[in-house]
Amino acid sequence: MEHFSDRLAASITARRSLLCVGLDPVLERMPPALAEKHRRAAAASEDEAVAACFAEFCAGVIEAVAGTAACVKPQAAFFEQYGAAGWRALTETVARARAHDLPVILDVKRGDIASTGVAYRRAAFGGAPGFAAPVAGVDADALTVSPYLGDDALTPFVEACAEGRGVFVLVRTSNPGAGMLQELDVGGRPLYLHVADAVARLGAACVGEQGYSDVGAVVGATAPAALRAVRAVLPHAFLLVPGVGAQGGATEALGELMVGDAAGLVINASRSIIYAWQEGDADYRRAAAEAAESLRRELGPPA
Amino acid sequence: MEHFSDRLAASITARRSLLCVGLDPVLERMPPALAEKHRRAAAASEDEAVAACFAEFCAGVIEAVAGTAACVKPQAAFFEQYGAAGWRALTETVARARAHDLPVILDVKRGDIASTGVAYRRAAFGGAPGFAAPVAGVDADALTVSPYLGDDALTPFVEACAEGRGVFVLVRTSNPGAGMLQELDVGGRPLYLHVADAVARLGAACVGEQGYSDVGAVVGATAPAALRAVRAVLPHAFLLVPGVGAQGGATEALGELMVGDAAGLVINASRSIIYAWQEGDADYRRAAAEAAESLRRELGPPA
Numbered sequence: 001m002e003h004f005s006d007r008l009a010a011s012i013t014a015r016r017s018l019l020c021v022g023l024d025p026v027l028e029r030m031p032p033a034l035a036e037k038h039r040r041a042a043a044a045s046e047d048e049a050v051a052a053c054f055a056e057f058c059a060g061v062i063e064a065v066a067g068t069a070a071c072v073k074p075q076a077a078f079f080e081q082y083g084a085a086g087w088r089a090l091t092e093t094v095a096r097a098r099a100h101d102l103p104v105i106l107d108v109k110r111g112d113i114a115s116t117g118v119a120y121r122r123a124a125f126g127g128a129p130g131f132a133a134p135v136a137g138v139d140a141d142a143l144t145v146s147p148y149l150g151d152d153a154l155t156p157f158v159e160a161c162a163e164g165r166g167v168f169v170l171v172r173t174s175n176p177g178a179g180m181l182q183e184l185d186v187g188g189r190p191l192y193l194h195v196a197d198a199v200a201r202l203g204a205a206c207v208g209e210q211g212y213s214d215v216g217a218v219v220g221a222t223a224p225a226a227l228r229a230v231r232a233v234l235p236h237a238f239l240l241v242p243g244v245g246a247q248g249g250a251t252e253a254l255g256e257l258m259v260g261d262a263a264g265l266v267i268n269a270s271r272s273i274i275y276a277w278q279e280g281d282a283d284y285r286r287a288a289a290e291a292a293e294s295l296r297r298e299l300g301p302p303a
Numbered sequence: 304m305e306h307f308s309d310r311l312a313a314s315i316t317a318r319r320s321l322l323c324v325g326l327d328p329v330l331e332r333m334p335p336a337l338a339e340k341h342r343r344a345a346a347a348s349e350d351e352a353v354a355a356c357f358a359e360f361c362a363g364v365i366e367a368v369a370g371t372a373a374c375v376k377p378q379a380a381f382f383e384q385y386g387a388a389g390w391r392a393l394t395e396t397v398a399r400a401r402a403h404d405l406p407v408i409l410d411v412k413r414g415d416i417a418s419t420g421v422a423y424r425r426a427a428f429g430g431a432p433g434f435a436a437p438v439a440g441v442d443a444d445a446l447t448v449s450p451y452l453g454d455d456a457l458t459p460f461v462e463a464c465a466e467g468r469g470v471f472v473l474v475r476t477s478n479p480g481a482g483m484l485q486e487l488d489v490g491g492r493p494l495y496l497h498v499a500d501a502v503a504r505l506g507a508a509c510v511g512e513q514g515y516s517d518v519g520a521v522v523g524a525t526a527p528a529a530l531r532a533v534r535a536v537l538p539h540a541f542l543l544v545p546g547v548g549a550q551g552g553a554t555e556a557l558g559e560l561m562v563g564d565a566a567g568l569v570i571n572a573s574r575s576i577i578y579a580w581q582e583g584d585a586d587y588r589r590a591a592a593e594a595a596e597s598l599r600r601e602l603g604p605p606a
Binding site: 024026027028035038039045046047049050075077078080081082083084085086087088091109110111112113114116117119120122123128129130131132133135136137138146147148149150151152153170173174175176177178179180181182184185186187191194195198 | 327329330331338341342348349350352353378380381383384385386387388389390391394412413414415416417419420422423425426431432433434435436438439440441449450451452453454455456473476477478479480481482483484485487488489490494497498501
């Protein structure tokens with residue numbers, strides 16, 4: 001069994017890239033020719049038409065960034081709003097990325113009591129019982145999880161690391177209100193560092209051959225001090241860093257957070273890559289490829 | 304526009320019931336005749352076959368408890384593990400409950416940055432843009448949300464209260480590890496009470512004619528002291544109380560938590576109701592109806 005962390009590290013070094021491309025499809029920003037094609041197609045329903053448009057758009061973006069991005073991160077919410085059709089488009093998008101050997105981090109931020117957590121694990125990674133055989137689920141490489149319910153809610157996901165999957169626990173998020181709970185003082189340290197402690201504890205038994213744990217942490221680029229503090233607690237974890245680009249986080253200070261040959265770090269950008277066509281290039285794939293390559297260079301190579 | 308809290312209060316008083324029936328379908332516990340029927344059916348895939356079985360099972364349970372339960376709470380995870388087919392079964396289940404005038408609390412525990420939160424809101428309540436018209440989504444009455452990302456992540460859901468929907472924020476959950484974060488001491492009070500403060504603040508502008516807010520709180524029956532402390536902070540909120548039955552929480556001390564004519568309280572039981580047939584009655588609907596009526600009496604009527 002190959003560790004998720006080894007697959008991600010191999011992708012980072014092979015592509016010399018710390019870039020994670022977020023796949024956040026919204027109808028208002030679909031390229032006009034693509035939208036028009038699906039508007040006119042005889043889909044069974046509005047949901048089917050939009051979902052088909054999203055699937056084609058995401059496939060185009062994936063193909064465009066497959067050489068430049070270390071991984072991709074589809075955001076489940078944008079697909080879920082189109083119901084079953086959206087869920088199918090999400091599953092197709094994940095398969096498309098994996099066909100390009102791009103590790104897929106499914107951004108779902110799930111978290112529930114243990115028996116329910118097992119069901120969410122199966123939704124992301126497969127294994128739900130069928131009448132004749134288990135079903136495949138979305139079949140992502142990793143997923144994001146929310147820690148509010150505590151250790152036992154994280155455990156069902158951590159267990160999947162033994163089967164080659166990965167987990168990113170929300171530690172310090174990139175949104176303006178993140179501090180409301182996450183920065184509260186608990187015994188002289190902010191709450192988010194107590195979550196980082198749990199990530200360290202849960203991830204200690206899931207370290208791959210490259211020295212990284214399969215249990216990583218989400219830490220926003222909008223909180224540079226938090227990034228340094230979390231790295232101090234988690235020297236072996238992959239950090240998934242959202243919040244650059246549209247959310248305003250800076251990339252300058254990332255160098256000091258890098259650990260090992262594959263940096264132990266991926267930086268997510270979504271809208272600034274996938275909607276780069278809105279800056280003037282009629283070909284959304286070319287625009288995405290160029291924006292991804294530009295950000296890849298700005299982030300610098302690993303090690 | 305009728306407030307969610309007024310619809311829920313009306314259901315509680317009309318049915319003289321504080322019972323919320325949780326819909327947590329798992330294949331291993333489907334009644335044998337029902338499972339056999341769907342195993343033999345020529346469904347397109349394993350996912351379709353299991354999802355069809357779940358949809359029929361949930362429809363049967365809903366019909367059986369429609370006179371005894373104040374509301375139902377489908378757990379999204381159990382449907383999601385069967386992909387697009389599972390999502391369709393979830394949507395059908397919600398529609399079936401609403402056709403019986405049973406308010407539906409969609410248990411999804413979502414929580415993300417604001418732009419993503421809007422997409423999750425649309426997934427639950429409808430309104431995602433289509434090419435010609437908005438799409439309907441799951442169309443639940445209310446949903447559960449996780450507070451780890453802070454106020455601005457809750458706001459997209461609270462905004463839906465102006466359109467007749469409801470929100471239940473996780474405050475103190477029922478699982479064994481809940482205390483890891485939720486009980487941490489923050490300035491002399493446990494963290495979960497700081498979350499309750501946020502619920503009070505966010506819910507103050509969403510109070511219905513019966514005096515209850517559309518923004519409620521999830522507080523586990525396994526933590527009776529937390530229930531009292533949360534009620535003190537949230538005198539006008541509906542409390543959604545999981546953890547009785549299979550999870551071991553007691554029902555004795557609930558009386559002191561009741562507020563107003565409709566108690567401001569619903570008690571969730573899932574497995575002890577929907578799998579009551581495993582205690583010996585071959586008809587799962589009759590077994591569910593009897594278990595629901597028995598728990599309804601044990602919980603006592605409102606006011």
